Amino acid sequence: MIYQGKQKIWSEYQKEIPADGWFYVRSCIRQSFFPASEKYFLAVCRDLLGKDIYESEHHTTCGGIAYHCDTIPQETAMTIVARQFALMKEAGYKNLVTSCITSFGNYTEILETWREFPELEARIRENLWKATRREFDKPEYVAHASDLVYKFRGEIAEKAVNRLVDVETGRPLRIVEHIGCHYSKMFPHKGIGGAEYPYVLSGMVESWGGEVIDYPERRHCCGFGFRQYLVKANRGYSVSNTHKKFESMEPYHPDAIITNCPGCPYFLDRWQYVISEQTGKTYGSGGYGIPVLTYEELAGLVLGYDPWDLGLQMHQVAVEPLLDKMGVKYDPDAKYLGLNKKDILKPGLPSVLKCC
């Protein structure tokens, strides 16, 4: 009976994700800091799994960061999103997949608010018509890109070239997962596993052979805080929150961190560099940091893609300790080559954090 009870509870946290037919919208942060993650998400879905995912060149930001920095009115943010929905309708799609957790939260918040206040939806329709002469249908389903990778994690595992296992010892790699606040803290029923048992990343890690670490501050914010990072004077908030997480996960010796939101991997990567410069402390072994990857990057490594094609050279924390544990083959001399293998020099080295 108890088992059935748990099964029943768990079923409430599941999502029936449509298998195909998606209108894709990009992320301000992911394309700027992890450009190859977006490229490989589309490549895996389209070329490897044969899915129909369409991108219109006319789509834009959802305005989520400007909105959560309180710089635009709510109706402006809603009408920008309504325009994305109009582009989706014009392209003949009904399911929207977004590359960003802030966007996912924004789309979800807007649809839920319209459901509760239909007069507001009517006003946004009017706004959009006045501004652009466009009309929209609400999507039947809004997914975050990681929801699709989660859905297809088994297919990816079947095609795996590398697994999340230490090739020397056979030990499953210890992975910290960080799902990002706006994935399910605002609307828990919209995220796989909800806010209590988020499973979107854990499911990938388990399918690909790794072991998920549970640690006290697992659900704590990465520290982005919108204005708390974007304004230079406020970054103490941001690094302090990241520091709190790293102090909490350190005793569990993570081999890597996998992230959901496009901002979180940037902060969890870069603040390790800043903490090392400020305090001399590093969280990996041998003076390295803990590699922080997007779910697309981790999927790409599992599928055997070249780490430098996946953009892992754009990280400040060296990924080589993880590559070596997984047995991923790579050419160290090719890491920092530019377009057409052009020599574009190499980045400078941090004074504390060990890099390759």
Place this chain on the structure above:
Amino acid sequence: MNYFEELSKDYRFKEGFHTCINCGTCTAVCPAAEFYKYDPRKIVSIVQTKDNDAIEKLLKSETIWYCGECMSCVTRCPRKNGPGLVIMALRDLSIRLGFFTESEKGRQIYPLTKALNGNVLGYGYCVHPATFSYADHPESGPVFEWVLDHKEDVYGRLGANYRGKGPGVLRKIPQEDLDELKAIYDVTGGTDRLELVEKYSRAKAEQMGMSIEEYTQYTFSHCSPGHFNGEE
């Protein structure tokens, strides 16, 4: 003006403000409260009193600007309040009334408004490498200094369509689409908001004896002591 009535018109307030039982769960889980002199329980409690003078003090205070809008409080409130949503409504009203220039953290709305909306209307995205400067972001590390010095090469090597035509990573957004975004700003109050922030910020800069360029840099980078827990 009756501030409570004004807040009650905001949909985020309608969603996020019900009856607060002052349990303090929001403060316990809040990443901002951990480091800043910030207590969302107290803020919701003050709003709940409907005391106009007390709410005006909030609208002019530092404290409403400490929240990171992570919405961790929304998950945990046993009464389905959203203190983070109440904060968004308070900030919106503070900006509309020009009260945001009364606090150091509130004045940061100016550089944020300029940078983010400049990106949205100029590049179609809130953040863009073309306007991301290493000097403003030394925490992005030597690796990103290298990326920014070799944008076309690094993004091109990774398959981006950097400032190119058609779809793809970091493509150039067609002018007709940027024009539509501007029209949306015009119709929905976004443009008015930008002008309002500009007007109040210029007046404050003059009052502080600064040019608008100096004010932008100062509000972006200066942090006075006293914001963090345990600081005098």
